[in-house]
Amino acid sequence: xxxxxxxHLKKYFHVxxxxxxxxxxxxxxxxxxxxxxxxxxxxxxxxTLGRTMIHLHEATDGIIRLDGEDITHAEGKDLKRIRxxxxxxxxxxxxxxxxxxxxxxxxxEPLAEARRFSKSExxxxxxxxxxxVGIERRLRLAYPHELDGGRxxxxxxARAIALxxxxxxxxxxxxxxxxxxxxxxxxxxxxxxxxxxxxxxxxTHDLSVVRHISDDISVMYLGQLVETSPAKELFKRxxxxxxxxxxxxxxxxxxxQPMQRVQLRGEITSAINPKPGCRFAPRCPYAAEACxxxxxxxxxxxxxxxxxxxxxxxxx
Amino acid sequence: MKDREEExxxxxARDRAKHKGGHKGKRKKKNKSQLGQIxxxxxxxxxxxxxxxxxxxxxxxxxxxxxxxxxxxxxxxxTAINATPSSTHWFGCDNLGRDIFSRILYGARYSLSLGLITxxxxxxxxxxxxxxxxxTGGKADMIWMRVMDVWSAIPGQxxxxxxxxxxxxxxxxxxxxxxxxGIPGSIRSSRAMCLKEREMEYLEAARSINCSKFxxxxxxxxxxIVAPAIVGTTMSIGTTIMGAAGLSYIGxxxxxxxxxxxxxxxxxxxxxxxYPHMLIFPGLALAVTVLSINLLGDGLRDAIDPKx
Numbered sequence: 368x369x370x371x372x373x374x375h376l377k378k379y380f381h382v383x384x385x386x387x388x389x390x391x392x393x394x395x396x397x398x399x400x401x402x403x404x405x406x407x408x409x410x411x412x413x414x415t416l417g418r419t420m421i422h423l424h425e426a427t428d429g430i431i432r433l434d435g436e437d438i439t440h441a442e443g444k445d446l447k448r449i450r451x452x453x454x455x456x457x458x459x460x461x462x463x464x465x466x467x468x469x470x471x472x473x474x475x476e477p478l479a480e481a482r483r484f485s486k487s488e489x490x491x492x493x494x495x496x497x498x499x500v501g502i503e504r505r506l507r508l509a510y511p512h513e514l515d516g517g518r519x520x521x522x523x524x525a526r527a528i529a530l531x532x533x534x535x536x537x538x539x540x541x542x543x544x545x546x547x548x549x550x551x552x553x554x555x556x557x558x559x560x561x562x563x564x565x566x567x568x569x570x571t572h573d574l575s576v577v578r579h580i581s582d583d584i585s586v587m588y589l590g591q592l593v594e595t596s597p598a599k600e601l602f603k604r605x606x607x608x609x610x611x612x613x614x615x616x617x618x619x620x621x622x623x624q625p626m627q628r629v630q631l632r633g634e635i636t637s638a639i640n641p642k643p644g645c646r647f648a649p650r651c652p653y654a655a656e657a658c659x660x661x662x663x664x665x666x667x668x669x670x671x672x673x674x675x676x677x678x679x680x681x682x683x
Numbered sequence: 684m685k686d687r688e689e690e691x692x693x694x695x696a697r698d699r700a701k702h703k704g705g706h707k708g709k710r711k712k713k714n715k716s717q718l719g720q721i722x723x724x725x726x727x728x729x730x731x732x733x734x735x736x737x738x739x740x741x742x743x744x745x746x747x748x749x750x751x752x753x754x755x756x757x758x759x760x761x762t763a764i765n766a767t768p769s770s771t772h773w774f775g776c777d778n779l780g781r782d783i784f785s786r787i788l789y790g791a792r793y794s795l796s797l798g799l800i801t802x803x804x805x806x807x808x809x810x811x812x813x814x815x816x817x818x819t820g821g822k823a824d825m826i827w828m829r830v831m832d833v834w835s836a837i838p839g840q841x842x843x844x845x846x847x848x849x850x851x852x853x854x855x856x857x858x859x860x861x862x863x864x865g866i867p868g869s870i871r872s873s874r875a876m877c878l879k880e881r882e883m884e885y886l887e888a889a890r891s892i893n894c895s896k897f898x899x900x901x902x903x904x905x906x907x908i909v910a911p912a913i914v915g916t917t918m919s920i921g922t923t924i925m926g927a928a929g930l931s932y933i934g935x936x937x938x939x940x941x942x943x944x945x946x947x948x949x950x951x952x953x954x955x956x957x958y959p960h961m962l963i964f965p966g967l968a969l970a971v972t973v974l975s976i977n978l979l980g981d982g983l984r985d986a987i988d989p990k991x
Contacts, residue, residue, distance in 0.1 A: 465888075
């Protein structure tokens, strides 16, 4: 059963020059215990989608379901309960830790805020958590500026898993880290998933990371979902022209199989007051008249959804 | 065997680090807390330290005035009316034969406590409301900022004169009069800091772990914007002391015979040509106090934000 289901989710921001359709009509399911990778270029709304799902932003329209329960407009006590189940790991491990709080205080806080543990329980659990994410005991009173990025992110992870959530939205958790540290943090995340049966939504623009960690992949373009599919299937057979271009950007390791880059021309258009048609059409090599109409997400193969009216013609 | 090997390597590394970083004390400084670093930078700033020392001396003088002053501030010595500075009366005497040095010592009590209390009131109100307005944003922010605009359109000194006329003279009333003019400025600067801080992800993190709005504002955000407020408060102590002296000068603040510096200046102004010492010494006291507070404030600003 799907842990998280979103239907026609929209998040609009009112800006000076109009309405920014940051997340526009997205329907998505994340199965329990799996990792949904969300990819797309910067500014395509993937972080906004995640933040709206875990209630850091109020959804403009649509439905969010957690374990079958409609949580779109949760408030007060309900919201508190839901937030304990849905957590977030941030992109910038420095900005996401309070510079005036020690590591221990940061990890302890969610436990204290839950208001159901005794002092000794909190202390014990804090210690366990810090040990679990691999922070040495001697660093428990250190401040964020005294630690390196990897350790900061580990604290961010400890804070997120403190209350045994079901779902964690990882907002580019490794993009600010060195490659060697990236691997450590990714491995930690995968270990934790196995241990606690966590469900992840992994927002990133790093395709090699997403390939490594994801079970399913969703591709976003300017606030809309263009393709979603199990990861293996997607890397085997891409259907949407944008996904084709995106995946062709992964450098090939095989010298006998030269890269075939699909070069996109033109600039990314704006998500402010967009036209109703396919948003990728201005840059799409296959664009036609029909692309000016609104696109629908269509199940082409089992669990493989594509939002492109010409998908059959292109992939013949 | 292996352990010993490791230990040797570690020792070597430590030795190397020692040589690189000079003596051990210097290496330690790197690990200081933020506050430690600020104090260290302040310590290195000579003008700021000068200001700090003068202020400490002034505070000590004010506290121990009864022990230090050679005379009582209100005692009149009829043989020494208008006396010029001498060994018996260091700063001379005023037109009623009161010892100016003693009066200045006692006057420091008024000026310093007035400046400090007023600045602290402004700082607390500014931080409390500024954080609230800045974090809440939206309509509340808009409305409150327009209120502040109107408020600060009235010149502070004028407002103080009006308020102290309405309330009457006296220490407490002077504090109230002086505080009210300074509040919009401190609210405004706290709010500006909040707007910058509001977008930080750690506040979002706090929200995601169910912290209340109150806790986010005052436990998470406030400590991170308090440093610039301290600088602003320090600077405003100087301005307040000047303003309060100004009020006394025009007869509205602290009343004679209290030995307030502004009141002393006011009392001495008719004798400026014959007995300038009656004005020079209180004026000097005022100038030195305000100067050293401002030097300290400048130093604090540099120490807190080394980027500028």
